Amino acid sequence: MVSIMIKKLINSLKEYDSKADTEHRSKKLFGLAALYNTPNEIITAAADVAGKGYEKFDVYTPYPMHGMDDAMGMKSSKVGYVSFALGLTGMCLALLMIWWMSSVNYPNIIGGKPFFALPASIPITFEGTVLLTGIATVLGVLILFNQLPKINSPLNDTDFMKRVTSDKFGLVINADDEKFIDADVRKLFLSGGAFEVQEIYYRETNLGIKTPIFDGKFISIIFATAILTAIITYVTLNIVLYDVVPFDWMWNQAKINSQSKSDFFPNKAGMREPVNGTVARGFLPYEYKGMPDSSVKLLSNPLAVSRKVLERGQERFNIYCSPCHGYFGEGDGRMRDQFPKPPSLHNQKVLNWPDGNIFHVITNGQNVMPSYAEQVPVDDRWAIIHYIRALQRSKNASDEDLTKSK
């Protein structure tokens, strides 16, 4: 199957090639071509042709020949301008890219250095300049200046071309030059020492609309290849290689995950348990856990009262306690009718309690009120207690308090 396809392809190549030489030539003259033997002959002939006022002519030499540009009256090449312009662009783009990425779009502190520094940007800026200059030069000279690729130029596949790419020197005057007169040109060539003059005809593809690139078959092959490549890439990356070592983004690792079984340990558990009695940092156990409040003998509130502490206490109280106890500790929180109503925090019992008892309720819980030890760190608890005291005093303010607050 494949071999048949390859054979067909090879045959079609052969056919195409043989046709190109004969059948595809039209009757329209492209120009007259002369062949010379020596460098001196060709350079004199070129100067002659240029001197006679022909404009659409060109010299064909197997290698670049010194002085030929002057002989043909050509201006020096302008490739350099393109290179320079794009080189400058490359420099600016690189610098702009570094500046924008590292100090505007995602400023990232690296080693305490400035987001953008010129010295550190020089290497990449330089490489960017060179890269764009080089690409511009090569693409510029080939595509812009020399108008390549032009595989079906009328000159290609001619006997003339075969000679000038090897060892002869050629001169072609185009038939569409204003001064072109067949006989004159021939005379000019022969008097200049040409040993052969050939007619070059256009190809049919040069004249007609027959452009092989837009051939239906060609385009459909390109399309088919593109779609096939896309499908193969998708399947390989997302189906075949998905979850396969080593392309699995290290999901599969030679280690025991938590909660998984391990035959290595006698109890078959992958996780290790801490030694009995281990206390994690910052997690000192509460010594009155589960005891009645009468047994609690805690020190008084270690935090001094300050605006900051009271504000912290208010904030925490509003977050953690107000849902049940209400914003003012009156037992009318937002949870009413959904949860047993807590007693007011302004009752005599709580008013008379030392701070340690309130601490005990927050830490240990009391009957239906759960423990808040997990959510509220120790210092915050004391801050809340200060705030509760402030609430209590505000409900039972004495005359003195009122005058003082003036």
Add this chain to the structure above:
Amino acid sequence: MSFDSTYTRELPLVEAKKSFKEIDEVIALPTETKPTKGWWIAFSISSTALLIGAFCLSLTFYYGIGMWGNNNPVGWAFDIINFVFWIGIGHAGTLISAILFLFRQKWRTGIARFAEAMTIFAVMTAGIFPIIHTGRPWLAGYLLPLPNQNGVWVNFSSPLLWDVFAVSTYFTISFLFWGLGLVPDLATLRDKTTSKIKKTIYSVLSLGWTNSNRNWSNYERAYLILAGISTPLVLSVHTIVSFDFAVSVLPGWHTTIFPPYFVAGAIFSGFGMVSTVLILVRKVFNMEHIITIGHLEKMNKILLATGMMVGYAYGMEFFIAWYSGNTFEQFVFINRAFGPYAWTYWTMVSCNVIFPQLFWFKKVRRSIPITMVLVILVNVGMWFERFVIIVTSLHRDFLPSSWAMYYPTLVDLGLLLGSFGFFFTFLLLFLKTLPLVSISEIKAVVEGAQPTIHPLPGGNGQHHD
């Protein structure tokens, strides 16, 4: 001109037109004939080495870079040694094609194309190592500042990133330079070949080039510009490679001499490799008339010069270590020369500095067997230079408690072997498929190729001899 006659003296033909044809024949011959037995032997050796390398690489990918000998103090080892080694080898090609071009050294034409091809393959080989040493090379896209879902960019102040830009620019420019030079030659092959398939391939690759002088004029200007930008580029590449080390604060790496020292070393090792391969190639493909002993002698002179520059750098590093009065710096250098890796240091010094001194003698410079031995030693010495720089600086750092020795594993050695296989496989394929000497450039320097008169349009021109 004496340079021009180098070629004609040995091409036994007087008439320019005949010798042009013969140049075509000689240079195109390898591309037109079936590979010889010698080529097949060389190819099977190099592709076996390549396969071994590929096997070691798959082991590395599957099990991770733990397969290598890298350990805690020596976090960079064979991977970076090989990278610097190969990228250095590439530098000779650009030097020959660009710097010698700017200096109008016409003898370069015989070896430029080949050396440029070597550059490309050497950079390709080098490029493998930094990519695989990350462990997950399929994520190498993140080396470039491409937009990604994390919204974060690369670190533009890291020399490792400069390296990414330098090496990829270097590869691109070398490739374009080489490709541009190939276009006219491919046109010659296109018009020479009798095979239809080859003709189609050459037609496409030569882009329909016609040897028109209006094209040549632009082409030559472009060539000059490319040579002009490649020259600072080649210097920048190894400078930036040396920054990978010099910008760190490790004694033994943190020195200002590194950029010039690395560039000189790169050219030195590159010429060593070019000579090694050219000596074989000119013999195998019967190109002794185009790649002459004169060429080899000139390259040997460059080897002598760059070898002494490298020797100067070795000496200067020691001097500065002493002169700086920094105990850590002094320790590193004494440890290099007399510590556990002393043998690598002395291998390096003798191969790079001492043996090349033989090139002072004209007899040695023009003797092919001795040159061959010496250039192979240069290759060995330059590989060890990178070993010395990387491993001896890392293995004993500030804290004696973290000192350790580094030993390569079999996988490391397999990858080194594989890198040679990769390089030579590409090189051998190149030798069989493309003209290994620039046909159009060689023709242009044959005696009698350039006109002796320079007329201007209208006739009034100047004559000169």
